[in-house]
Amino acid sequence: MNQDIFIKKFAKSLKFGRAAAFLGAGMSSSAGYVDWKGLLKDVALELELDITKEDDLISLAQYYVSYKQNKKPLVESIIENINKSKAPTELHKILASLPLDTYWTTNYDDLIEKAVKSNGKRIDVKRCDKDLLYPVKGSDVIIYKMHGDITVSSDAVISKDDYELYQGTHGSMLNVLKGDLTTKSFLFIGYGFNDPDLIDLLARIRCMVGDGLVKKSAVNKLEIF
Numbered sequence: 001m002n003q004d005i006f007i008k009k010f011a012k013s014l015k016f017g018r019a020a021a022f023l024g025a026g027m028s029s030s031a032g033y034v035d036w037k038g039l040l041k042d043v044a045l046e047l048e049l050d051i052t053k054e055d056d057l058i059s060l061a062q063y064y065v066s067y068k069q070n071k072k073p074l075v076e077s078i079i080e081n082i083n084k085s086k087a088p089t090e091l092h093k094i095l096a097s098l099p100l101d102t103y104w105t106t107n108y109d110d111l112i113e114k115a116v117k118s119n120g121k122r123i124d125v126k127r128c129d130k131d132l133l134y135p136v137k138g139s140d141v142i143i144y145k146m147h148g149d150i151t152v153s154s155d156a157v158i159s160k161d162d163y164e165l166y167q168g169t170h171g172s173m174l175n176v177l178k179g180d181l182t183t184k185s186f187l188f189i190g191y192g193f194n195d196p197d198l199i200d201l202l203a204r205i206r207c208m209v210g211d212g213l214v215k216k217s218a219v220n221k222l223e224i225f
Contacts, residue, residue: 013185020102020180021095024197026190028107031086036196039081040064043074058196062160075153082108082150088115091189096121102180104144106197107190108156116141127152129172146173147197163200178208 013019029035036057043064044051054060065071088096088111095103096115103112116123124136127145147157157166167174180186191198 010185010187014099017099017101018184019098019100020104020184020186021098021100022186022188022191022201023095023103023105023107023112024189024191024195025107026192026195027089027091027105028086028109028111028190030091030190031089031109031111033084033086033109034081039077043077056196058158058160058163058200061158065159065161071154071159074158075156078108078156078158079150079153082153086111088112088118093118095189101141102144102184103141104146104177104180104186106147106157106201107145108147108149108153110149112143116143125149126173126176128155129170132172132176144173144176146170146177146201166204174204174208177204181205181208 010019025035029038034041037051037054040054040057040060041051044054044060047060047064047067049060061074064074068074086109092111092115096112096119103116105112113123113125121140122136122138124139124142125145126132126142127148148155157163157170162169188198
């Protein structure tokens with residue numbers, strides 16, 4: 001879709017409260033956090049692999065979990081790289097200033113939370129299915145963190161097993177996403193087309209709503225920047 005056309009359509013959705021934003025790793029890397037390859041650089045080094053030559057990063061993460069026979073070392077790598085205080089970028093601030101009440105993200109950091117709070121909005125953060133049972137009364141914004149975050153790093157979705165078991169571990173969150181996808185216009189931002197999170201996410205969307213709606217959404221509802 002032409003960007004000018006999308007902007008007009010998205011602005012209309014914002015006006016009527018039918019818009020949402022989906023934030024990817026590019027939003028975090030622009031603030032100084034490592035991207036997927038940066039996150040797994042030391043992992044690849046330990047496995048005597050060249051991270052620049054690795055494309056299937058989810059499988060690489062799974063290989064490391066199998067190599068170590070547990071997920072803890074991988075989680076510790078996430079903590080080491082993400083548990084650093086960074087400031088939201090100008091783009092985070094712009095998104096937080098928009099009349100959005102729904103944000104989805106696969107990022108582990110808290111940049112969008114900081115940006116939204118700085119606008120005086122009360123947030124309700126959903127990191128797992130259990131969080132969906134306890135809504136924060138009076139919240140202005142809901143932030144869905146599909147892959148968890150640094151506060152509960154042991155539950156972070158990062159290995160191939162995590163992705164493959166996601167339907168069972170996060171089924172309720174997927175149902176909420178399905179509902180939002182059918183009622184809201186989404187702005188996907190911070191994703192590259194070779195981003196493993198995006199590849200997995202689009203596959204899930206296709207399974208949830210059907211290939212026909214995915215194709216329609218790619219034209220009418222979803223835009224990736």
